[in-house]
Each structure stands twice: as structure tokens, then as C-alpha cells.
């Protein structure tokens with residue numbers, strides 16, 4: 001037996017580590033190609049973005065971002081030349097195309113709608129989910145298993161199947177195209193996921209901690225707050241990210257239930273139309289900016305997430 | 317400190333009867349140890365006193381007040397759990413201060429600091445006050461857990477095998493320490509263990525629990541010398557008492573009705589047989605250093621007793637064995653009270 005083959009049975013061998021590493025890297029590359037392409041397209045000019053064969057190397061331009069944030073009108077060359085000197089970079093880029101900026105676009109208002117609705121519903125879903133999960137975990141709830149299954153079953157239908165009835169209900173209730181309506185809807189959808197995930201995490205926290213706190217003179221609610229919550233942070237963070245990602249990316253409900261003041265980014269971005277078809281650089285810049293909040297949130301919580309996503313299998 | 321009484325307390329979990337008709341009074345300032353095998357209902361008894369379980373029947377009184385329906389926070393008890401004793405997200409200091417910060421007490425900052433530091437000294441953990449609870453060794457955690465109970469003066473301290481995760485040396489130290497602290501504070505203490513040495517050395521009274529029933533309660537001496545039945549007799553004494561059928565050894569003079577003879581080391585006289593007559597054969601000698609365990613074969617039975625380290629006996633030796641005031645039990649295993657001769 002050669003010495004190089006001797007290895008511990010629980011430590012992976014070097015070869016298997018290398019293979020695993022290669023697979024992970026390959027997977028990461030493949031899944032990042034579309035993201036990279038969106039990012040690159042956001043810095044192309046409209047002609048570059050639709051040129052064939054596709055351009056990998058190109059002269060970067062901010063035209064996509066300018067078009068994303070503004071609305072423009074076409075003018076004659078003479079009119080444009082007669083204007084005073086361009087005041088901003090976007091002015092200049094726009095004028096080169098014989099256009100002038102007419103005003104801001106709806107991108108920021110839609111983006112802010114997305115922020116309010118996604119974070120609002122995530123906060124509600126996680127708060128309600130934590131309390132419900134604690135109840136299911138610690139108390140004898142009559143028909144607990146059936147209730148839990150019912151809660152989960154609300155997730156089994158595709159959103160589009162219930163979108164029309166909800167649309168009609170919302171119209172009656174005056175909730176259509178309102179941020180409140182969307183927050184309630186996303187909360188309702190996410191709370192099932194939150195209850196299930198969080199119940200798993202809270203089951204893992206021994207009851208003795210709360211019992212000790214109650215003996216130490218705390219009420220159950222205070223014990224929950226002081227002892228259970230701090231230990232459930234990992235699970236809460238992981239759950240919050242899942243809920244946020246859903247609410248942030250949700251398209252089907254948004255496209256049906258919002259059209260104006262409460263419209264979120266996902267239905268808005270594809271409607272950014274330039275002259276003679278879709279303005280791909282503007283759509284790509286809108287998408288790039290749209291990715292930032294999730295990215296930041298995930299990076300901020302990555303430690304909790306790493307531990308949380310293994311669902312308690314890897315414990316510290 | 318206060319007197320604690322359980323009156324006819326019963327508790328079942330589904331089909332399992334954890335506690336049945338338990339009557340127990342712990343006097344003010346008394347150290348009572350409940351001794352029993354796993355599943356006997358020791359933890360359940362403590363939880364009933366603490367209010368973490370509601371009894372199905374019976375009453376719990378603390379200081380003369382009926383607290384059967386009171387929540388744990390209203391009972392003024394402390395509890396050292398069998399495991400998971402510390403809040404993992406807090407430092408040692410915060411763990412010790414936690415009970416003092418409760419809404420029920422709301423103690424001032426300086427008073428908390430004073431008490432925490434005094435308690436930390438008492439359980440010898442004052443050098444680790446700033447450590448995270450999860451960074452401690454098992455023994456240190458256990459000491460903090462005991463400290464968290466001692467940091468306030470409740471009506472009764474409840475302790476569930478608090479020393480079980482310690483090594484033998486530390487356990488021996490903590491045993492003495494705990495007894496000393498209890499006497500200093502004049503504390504009422506209900507302590508649960510399956511370790512007979514802890515029970516013998518610390519208890520004012522030992523309660524023997526089996527299958528949810530309190531079989532006997534009394535001073536360690538009394539439980540040891542006058543066990544109510546064979547079960548109680550086997551709980552105490554190292555090596556365990558030898559239960560031999562009547563008639564196996566010459567036993568003239570034992571009380572009428574004796575079916576089982578219980579013989580500990582002090583109840584046996586063993587000598588090397590001189591005239592070829594023999595009751596048994598030395599099978600094997602376990603050397604423990606300060607003493608030996610002598611295994612003697614009596615036909616198809618076996619008897620284990622202590623012998624001095626310089627015993628003249630060797631495996632294969634034939635021996636004569638005589639009873640010396642053994643414990644006698646009837647056909648149901650109940651102690652017959654009287655002694656031989």
C-alpha cells in the first residue's frame with residue numbers, strides 16, 4: 001500500500017475535493033453568464049446591443065442608464081443645435097441621437113414601490129411566521145398537523161390560478177393597485193413558507209431555555225423575546241431572505257394587480273420601450289439596478305444564511 | 317426559604333404514568349435527595365414543584381401557600397436543569413445576572429453586580445465572567461448553572477442531576493461545596509440524582525423513587541440500614557447488596573418467613589476453609605487499589621463483597637461464609653424488620 005493513498009475516512013480525498021471544486025466553479029460560471037450578459041448589455045449602445053454577431057468587446061456607453069431614467073422627445077437637428085450647451089452627460093448623449101430629455105421616467109417610483117412592498121411583506125411574513133411557528137412548536141395545537149399541511153397547501157397552487165379571483169376581490173375592497181394590497185398578498189403567500197422554515201429552527205431550540213427564563217421570573221412572552229428570538233436569528237435571517245427574494249421577483253400577481261401607482265419593478269422593466277422596439281440597454285440597466293438590493297441583503301446576511309440554509313444540519 | 321409540600325400529586329403523559337400519588341414534605345432548610353433509576357419520575361417531580369408541569373391530581377404548597385395553578389414565574393423557585401443549563405447567547409456575567417433582571421425583581425445595577433460577583437466567587441467562576449457561555453468546559457458550565465440558581469434566595473432550590481456531567485474529582489469537590497453552600501445559606505433544596513454517593517453524602521433525607529412512586533424516605537443511615545424492601549436495599553451500597561435465596565448458606569436463627577437474605581460486606585464473615593469444608597470458591601479478585609472486590613462462587617450463584625487490599629485469599633481458594641446480622645426479606649421482597657439472633 002502506498003503512503004499517498006492513506007487518508008481519513010471522514011476527510012474527503014484531494015481528488016474528490018478537486019472534482020467537487022471544479023463542479024462548483026463550472027456551475028457558478030454557467031449561472032453567471034446571463035448575469036454578466038445583462039451587466040454588459042447595460043453599458044452598450046442600442047445598436048451594439050442588437051448587432052449580430054453579438055459584441056463581446058465594445059465601446060462602453062451610459063446611454064442605457066440615461067434612457068432608463070428619462071423620457072425623451074425626438075427633435076430636428078436644427079432645433080437640437082440651436083439649444084444651449086448640454087448641461088449633463090445624459091443631455092449630451094441624448095442630443096447626439098437628435099432627442100431632448102422631456103423628464104424623469106417612472107423607474108425610481110417603481111423601484112421604491114418594490115422596496116416598500118418587498119421589505120414590508122417580508123417583515124410581516126417573518127414576524128407572523130415566527131409567532132405561529134413558536135406556537136406550533138411549543139403548544140399542543142389541536143389538529144396541528146392538518147393545520148400545518150393546510151398552511152403549506154396554500155403554496156401548491158400557481159399564483160396565476162388565484163390571481164383573477166384576487167383581482168376581483170381587491171377591486172371590491174379598493175385594494176387593487178395599492179401598496180397595502182400587494183404587501184398583504186405577498187405576506188399571505190410567504191407566511192406559509194415562513195411558518196414551515198421557522199418551525200424547524202425553533203424545534204431545534206431546547207425548551208429548557210424558556211423554562212429556565214420563566215422560572216427566573218419572566219413571562220412566556222418575555223422569555224420568547226429574550227431567549228428564543230436571539231437563538232433563532234439564523235433561521236429568521238434565512239427565512240427573511242427567502243421571503244424577500246420571492247416578493248422582490250414576483251411577476252404574475254404584480255402584472256395583474258398593479259398597473260399604476262403601486263406597480264413594482266418586475267412588470268415595469270419589460271415595458272421600457274425605445275424607438276423601434278425594446279430599448280435593450282435600458283432594460284438591462286434597469287435589471288442591473290434591480291439586482292442590487294437582493295445582492296446587498298444577501299451579502300449582509302451571508303453568515304446567517306450559510307448556517308441557516310443547511311437547516312440546522314450543521315450546528316455551531 | 318420555605319417549607320414545600322406535595323400532597324397526592326399525580327402526573328401522566330398520555331399512557332405513561334410519570335408520578336403517582338406522591339406525598340412529600342421538604343422542611344424549611346432541609347436538603348432532600350430523590351434517588352431513582354432513569355425514568356423513575358425524578359425530573360417530573362422537580363418540574364411539578366417548579367410549575368413547568370400541571371399535576372393531574374393533588375396539590376403543591378410552597379410556604380403554606382397553594383401554588384398548584386401558579387405559573388413558574390410566580391413561584392419563587394430556582395431550577396438547575398439536567399442539561400442545556402445556560403443561555404448560549406449570553407456571557408457568564410449576563411447568565412448570572414439574568415434572573416436578577418427579570419420583571420419580577422428589577423434589581424439595581426450595583427446590586428446586580430455585587431450579587432453576581434459574590435455568586436461567581438462562590439462557585440469559583442469569577443475569572444471567566446466575560447466569556448461566552450458556549451466557550452466554557454462542561455464543568456465550568458455546570459458551575460455557572462448552579463451559580464445562576466444561587467444568585468437569588470428562592471423558597472426552594474431544585475436541582476436535576478447538576479453534577480452528572482462532571483469528572484469524578486470535580487464531582488467530589490462540588491459535592492462538598494454544594495453541601496457547604498446549602499448549610500451556609502440554610503437553603504431548602506430538592507436534589508435529584510441516580511448517584512447513590514451524592515445521595516448518601518449530601519442528603520438530610522433520601523427519597524427512593526421507583527416507577528413514579530416514593531417507596532421510602534428517611535435519613536441516609538436509616539435507608540441504608542433499614543430498607544423497606546429489596547429494591548431500596550439494592551439502591552445503596554457499593555458493591556450492590558447480595559440477594560441470596562434463603563437456605564443457600566447456613567442461616568440458622570433468621571426470622572421466620574425469610575425468603576431472601578440481603579448481605580452486604582458487613583453482613584458476611586469470610587474465611588479460608590481449614591478443614592476441606594467449604595461454602596464457596598473464590599472466583600476472581602478485582603483490585604481497585606485501596607480495596608478489592610471479591611467474587612465468590614456459591615454453586616451457580618455469585619456473591620460480591622469488599623475485602624482489604626492485603627487479603628490472603630486468591631482465586632481458587634475454598635472459603636467458609638457466615639452471615640452476620642443480614643437483612644431479611646419475605647416472599648414479596650419486604651424487609652422483615654428484626655435481625656437474626
Ligand SMILES: Nc1ncnc2c1ncn2[C@@H]1O[C@H](COP(=O)(O)OP(=O)(O)OP(=O)(O)O)[C@@H](O)[C@H]1O
Pocket residue numbers: 329330332333334352353354355356357358359360361398510
Ligand atoms: N414531556 C413528556 N412527554 C411524555 N412522556 C414524558 C414526558 N416527560 C417525562 N415523560 C415520561 O415520564 C417518565 C418519567 O420521566 P422523568 O423525566 O421524570 O424521569 P427521570 O427520573 O428524570 O429519568 P432520568 O434519570 O433519565 O432523567 C418517563 O417514562 C418518561 O418517558
Ligand SMILES: [Mg+2]
Pocket residue numbers: 358359360398476
Ligand atoms: Mg431526569
